[in-house]
Amino acid sequence: MTQTSIRDMLYESPGPKAKKRIRFFTGLALILLAALLALVIRQFAVTGQFAEKYWSFFARFTTWRFLGEGLLTTLEAALTGSAIAFILGFLLMRGKLRRNRILRAVSTALIEFTRGVPTLLFIYFFFLVVPKTGWKPSAFWKITLPCAISACGVVAEALRSGVNAVPRGQTEAALSLGLTETRLFYKVVFPQAFRFVIPSLIAELVIVLKDTTFAYIVTCADLMQNAKVLISNYDAMLSVYLVVAVIYILINYLLNKISDRLALKLRRTAAEGSKA
Amino acid sequence: MSQSETPVIELKNVNKHFGDLHVLQDVSLSVKKGEVVVIIGPSGSGKSTLCRTINRLETIDSGEILIEGEPVPQEGRKLAELRSRIGMVFQSFNLFAHMSILDNLTLAPVDVLKIPRKEAREEAMKLLERVGVADQAKKVPAQLSGGQQQRAAIARALAMHPKAMLFDEPTSALDPEMIGEVLSVMTELASEGMTMLIVTHEMNFARQVADRVIFMDGGKIIEENTPDAFFEHPASERAQNFLKTIRDH
Numbered sequence: 001m002t003q004t005s006i007r008d009m010l011y012e013s014p015g016p017k018a019k020k021r022i023r024f025f026t027g028l029a030l031i032l033l034a035a036l037l038a039l040v041i042r043q044f045a046v047t048g049q050f051a052e053k054y055w056s057f058f059a060r061f062t063t064w065r066f067l068g069e070g071l072l073t074t075l076e077a078a079l080t081g082s083a084i085a086f087i088l089g090f091l092l093m094r095g096k097l098r099r100n101r102i103l104r105a106v107s108t109a110l111i112e113f114t115r116g117v118p119t120l121l122f123i124y125f126f127f128l129v130v131p132k133t134g135w136k137p138s139a140f141w142k143i144t145l146p147c148a149i150s151a152c153g154v155v156a157e158a159l160r161s162g163v164n165a166v167p168r169g170q171t172e173a174a175l176s177l178g179l180t181e182t183r184l185f186y187k188v189v190f191p192q193a194f195r196f197v198i199p200s201l202i203a204e205l206v207i208v209l210k211d212t213t214f215a216y217i218v219t220c221a222d223l224m225q226n227a228k229v230l231i232s233n234y235d236a237m238l239s240v241y242l243v244v245a246v247i248y249i250l251i252n253y254l255l256n257k258i259s260d261r262l263a264l265k266l267r268r269t270a271a272e273g274s275k276a
Numbered sequence: 277m278s279q280s281e282t283p284v285i286e287l288k289n290v291n292k293h294f295g296d297l298h299v300l301q302d303v304s305l306s307v308k309k310g311e312v313v314v315i316i317g318p319s320g321s322g323k324s325t326l327c328r329t330i331n332r333l334e335t336i337d338s339g340e341i342l343i344e345g346e347p348v349p350q351e352g353r354k355l356a357e358l359r360s361r362i363g364m365v366f367q368s369f370n371l372f373a374h375m376s377i378l379d380n381l382t383l384a385p386v387d388v389l390k391i392p393r394k395e396a397r398e399e400a401m402k403l404l405e406r407v408g409v410a411d412q413a414k415k416v417p418a419q420l421s422g423g424q425q426q427r428a429a430i431a432r433a434l435a436m437h438p439k440a441m442l443f444d445e446p447t448s449a450l451d452p453e454m455i456g457e458v459l460s461v462m463t464e465l466a467s468e469g470m471t472m473l474i475v476t477h478e479m480n481f482a483r484q485v486a487d488r489v490i491f492m493d494g495g496k497i498i499e500e501n502t503p504d505a506f507f508e509h510p511a512s513e514r515a516q517n518f519l520k521t522i523r524d525h
Contacts, residue, residue, distance in 0.1 A: 172333055173370035173429075177384035177436060178360025180353065187383060192374045 044238075054236040058243065063230065070226030071247065077144045077222060078209035084148035085208065086201070089155025096160060107156075114153035119211045122146030127218050139220035147211045151204055158200040162193030195266055202259035206252045213248075223247065282345040283308050284440045284471045285330055290339035292325065299325050300336070301495040307440065312472045314482040314503075317492035318518055323475045324367075326492070327444045330473070331359045344439065360388050363433030363441040367448050369425040371417035377404065377428045378413040381435045389436065396435070403431040407461050423454030427461050440471035447478060479522060483507050491515045 014022060044050055057063050095107030123146040130137065137145065166189050174184035215222035227244040231237050283306035292300040299322045307313045315323045328334040330341060332348050332355060341348045343362065349355040371380050381400035385391045391399075404410040407427040412420050420428065426446055433441060443462065447455045459481045466472055466485045476482060482489055482503060489506040491499040493514050499506065510516045 167370075169366060169368050169370035170372060173364075173366065173372070174384075175333065175356075176331055176359055176362070176364035176366075177432070178356045178358075178388040179384060180356050183387055187387065188372055192372075195374065 049238050053234070054239040057230070057234050057236070058239070066226050066230065067223065067244070067247070070221055070223035073140070073221055074209065074212050074215075074223040075251075077140060077147065077212045077215065077220070078205065081144045081147040081151065081208045081212065082205045084145070085151035085155050085204070088148065088152035089159060092152060092156035093159040093163070096156065097163065111153040111156050114149055114151075115157070117150070119147060119150040120214060120217075122150050123214050123217055139215070139218050142218035143212055143215040143220045143222070147208050147214075150211060151208050154204055154207075155201065158197045158204065159193060161200075162195075162197035163189060165196050166192045198266070199259045199263045202255055202262075206255050209252065209255075210248070281308060283342075284311075284344055285473060286340075286342040286345075287326075287330075288340040288342070290326075290329060290341065291337045292322075292329065292334065293337055297495075299495045300329070303339070303495075303497055305490060305497065305500070307471060307473055309471055310469045311487045312466045312470075312474065312485055313488045313490060314474045314476060314486040315490045315492055316476065316479070316482060316518075317498075321492040322495040323492045324444050327442050327473060327475045330442055331362045331364060333364075356388070360384065360436055361439045363436060363438035365426070365430055365433055365441065365443045365446045367445040369417070369422070369429045369449070371425055371429055371432070373417055376414050376416055377409065377420070380417070380428065381432050384432075385435050400431070400435055403434050404428065407431045408457070421454060422450045423457045426450065426454075426458045430458075430461055430465070434465075440473065441465070443472065443474040443476065445475050445477070447476065477522075479507070479519075491518070493518070 092107045092111050095103050096111065098104050098107075123143065126137065126142045126146045130142075170188055170192065171184060174188045179187065212222055213224040216225040216228055219225065223244060227240050230240045234240070285305075285307040287303055287305050290300050290303045291298070301322075303322075303326060305313070315326065317323050325334055329336050330343075330348070332341075332350075343358055346358075349358055371377070372383065375383065378397065378400055381403060382393065382396040385396040385399070386393050401410060401413065404413055407430055409420070409424045409428050409431070412424055412428070417425050417428070430441075430446075446462070447458050450458065455478065459478060462472070462474070463481070463485055474482075474486075484503075486503045489501060489503050490497055491506065491510070491512070491514075498512050499510065499515050501511070506515070507519065510519055
């Protein structure tokens with residue numbers, strides 16, 4: 001749905017020659033794709049990847065239950081991490097939009113720091129440094145917290161861009177009615193800003209979800225970690241990675257679909273305005 | 277009696293600069309209770325800025341602005357409280373885009389005046405009825421026409437029981453066929469005795485509704501008179517030229 005509208009924005013509708021050209025290249029691309037797929041399957045066959053021992057354990061319920069448990073942990077870590085990232089991001093955004101110069105500088109520094117440092121370094125920090133301080137978080141928090149910290153700066157910037165996109169007139173109207181700055185932020189500005197940035201926030205949720213695959217480092221039993229256990233148990237790397245990749249793709253695809261839906265719905269409400 | 281009465285809005289020697297531009301030059305004016313004052317003038321004359329200084333949406337460099345005899349507070353709750361007593365209608369309506377029309381009207385009464393929600397809703401519906409958009413109460417602003425939005429915006433300001441209303445070019449963003457419906461709401465408001473300060477380009481409306489017309493140009497008040505006197509016999513050359521340009525169209 002979103003694709004269509006982007007295409008509408010970028011190109012004029014094709015004429016007869018362009019239509020012919022599009023048909024030709026679509027056909028060519030299909031042929032090339034089919035050839036590629038055939039090549040992959042052939043390589044699988046040649047190297048014996050279709051052998052029963054690589055696939056038979058997928059017929060067992062226990063395999064799926066094991067992967068399912070991992071998936072639940074993955075989702076739990078991603079959702080918890082995102083929730084924490086949202087709260088931290090919100091606070092940083094508020095800090096960065098303050099008049100107080102020190103608060104603003106500290107928030108900006110934290111945003112740049114969390115955005116600039118790779119997630120993996122935060123994970124190693126929680127894995128290697130944090131336990132030495134005497135605080136020993138569980139494996140779940142050792143993956144969830146670094147993922148949240150790594151995402152919070154991006155969330156803060158996304159929220160801030162949303163706040164900046166709210167027209168000045170909305171603030172002026174609220175001020176003219178006697179709302180204080182705090183009240184008007186929560187009642188008028190933020191609800192609108194939040195709507196603007198829902199797609200960016202969901203995109204960040206996908207990134208957090210992918211970051212949780214580092215959980216094997218802290219031996220948290222997420223989907224990836226459990227996949228690795230299967231791999232070593234059955235000595236079946238390719239088949240397991242393939243299945244797990246499909247699961248990740250399906251979940252992230254679903255999230256992106258939800259995001260598109262929401263974006264479309266919000267745009268429609270706006271479009272009704274321009275029609276009127 | 278009207279001689280000794282404190283004006284609702286009073287500006288004394290107000291000055292304001294935008295960088296090098298002296299947008300308000302020693303402006304003084306007063307609006308008495310129940311009076312309708314219309315400010316006209318070419319674009320860039322400072323009339324909108326003047327209107328916006330009254331509830332401190334624009335700050336001033338020097339001079340004094342008094343509301344019911346009290347200076348406009350600089351900040352904080354006192355300023356918010358003062359703003360709640362002065363209604364404002366904007367050129368671009370500025371209805372809250374994410375709320376229904378009804379919620380637009382009840383937000384400030386509930387939040388600022390602490391009126392119970394149910395009471396605020398009943399009052400809001402009455403106001404919407406009065407401006408003729410009660411049937412749109414459940415819709416969001418984007419679903420309404422410009423004229424309907426502006427009438428709802430007027431109702432939103434009225435929901436605060438303002439002592440005076442400021443109109444900053446309320447019809448300039450409207451399609452021609454919708455201007456009339458907004459002006460008639462304003463005319464009715466004027467006839468009910470509302471104190472109003474109106475910045476507008478609608479000369480016929482000004483003539484019909486105003487108790488007093490103020491002509492501004494280059495950041496200064498050039499002329500101030502009754503509408504009939506002003507439109508029939510403008511004293512200054514600049515006002516004569518301005519009226520001539522407008523009539524030629």
